[in-house]
Amino acid sequence: MDLYGWIIYNGYLPGSKFRDFAEWVQRAAAKHHIRTTIYKNSELPGLLATGRVDLVSTGASKPDFVVFADKDIYLAKQLELMGIPVFNRAETIAASDDKITSYQLLAAHHLPVPKTVIAPKAFYNTGTDHVDDYHQAIQLLGFPMIVKEAFGSFGEQVYLVNTRKELAEKIRQLQGRSFMLQEFIAASFGKDKRLHVVGDEVVAAMTRHSANDFRSNVTAGGTMQAYHPTWEEAQLAVAAVKAIGADFAGVDLLVGPDDTPIICEINSNAHIRNLFDCTGINAADAMIDYIKREMRHDNGRLANLQQDRRRNK
Known part of the structure; x- marks a missing residue:
């Protein structure tokens, strides 16, 4: 051929x-x-x-x-x-790039995700925090909580807020952008698992760790270690990729209570050099x-x- x-x-x-x-x-x-x-x-x-x-x-x-x-x-x-x-495909890339859309698809497919509240859409920055609109979300999620922008890369648009005052300031800053509030998975502080899926198979995986940040992104200073995922983790990663219609993607799993895996996000354009440096597996071959x-x-x-x-x- x-x-x-x-x-x-x-x-x-x-x-x-x-x-x-x-x-x-x-x-x-x-x-x-x-x-x-x-x-x-x-x-x-x-x-x-x-x-x-x-x-x-x-x-x-x-x-x-x-x-x-x-x-x-x-x-x-x-x-x-x-x-x-x-x-x-374009539709897959768009779904992966918009984290709110990703979570909607994952939840609709009955896959485990952090409890998430989608911020009401504001088309411009009003200059005020409107934190009172989030009263029920605060009750549902509690503090600390994660505030995550719908669009972002390398963990740079993900924030940990500890108080109502911090949340109010973050909402004020993000007015006019799409974002969400999420429960904080304390068991996964500074650690997650990246599984690279191609078709119906996990071809390589690694754990990522940070000693001083709730995020574990390698670009933010996290370290890597080769990992052999459990059957449950591998099946979950493949299901997540299929939920957004991807051919191949990197799936980040949080560590939930009792080590239960929770999907953090899916990256349709996951880079593979770090994965190779960590595992010796070149995902491009697969x-x-x-x-x-x-x-x-x-x-x-x-x-x-x-x-x-x-x-x-």
């Missing part, structure tokens, strides 16, 4: 982390003799016209598939409308294996795409 793919990452983010992820996927594809091209999203502006959904210009043949290592859901959707299989299987199951569309590619050479 002669496959050609694109790997897309965000061209506007600082540092090399996202390019690095793309290169790991490209090297994994090369092992399977799959040719790929890495693009920044900024190199692929979408073009819409009457009866036309396309890209402005790439100077290259259209791919058989795309590994979408970005959150530019409009570009992902554009590619899907052009008939190109995208891993992960991702490419999965894509090959999925493309094989869709041979009719693949044949049409490859025929179009040869015609346009």
Whole structure:
């Protein structure tokens, strides 16, 4: 099967982390003799016209598939409308990126999540805290509690508040943004478990620990240790990924009372270098294996795409 793919990452983010992820996927594809091209999203502006959904210009043949290592859901959707299989799909990326949407889907699938209260939508910052609107939420969740913005990465938009006064100030700061309040899982202070799921399988896992922060993110100073998840944890992680329709994703599990796993969040664009450094397992290999299987199951569309590619050479 002669496959050609694109790997897309965000061209506007600082540092090399996202390019690095793309290169790991490209090297994994090369092992399977799959040719790929890495693009920044900024190199692929979408073009819409009457009866036309396309890209402005790439100077290259259209791919058989795309590994979408970005959150530019409009570009992902554009590619899907052009008939190109995208891993992960735009709808999945959007659900993962919006943590409120993630929790809604997880709860609807009867999966364990922290008790969560969604903040009423405010379309702009009123300059006041409106903490009285949260009286019932305070009674339900108690202090300390977690305040979490719907959109954020690396734990930077997650806050621990200990008093009504702290909550009032945080609400005032976040007015106009989407956020939620959550019960604080004390047993998981400074520790969680990252399970990387590809298809129906957990391919690698690690625990993350922080000595001085309730968050355990490695980018915030946490440490890692290779981990072998229990059957229950693995099944839960796979179910979580399926709940948002992902092909592959990183699932973060909190440690609940009596070591019961609770889903913290799902990352459809989970980076894999830290996972490799910790476990020695390159998740990109499993991702490419999965894509090959999925493309094989869709041979009719693949044949049409490859025929179009040869015609346009």
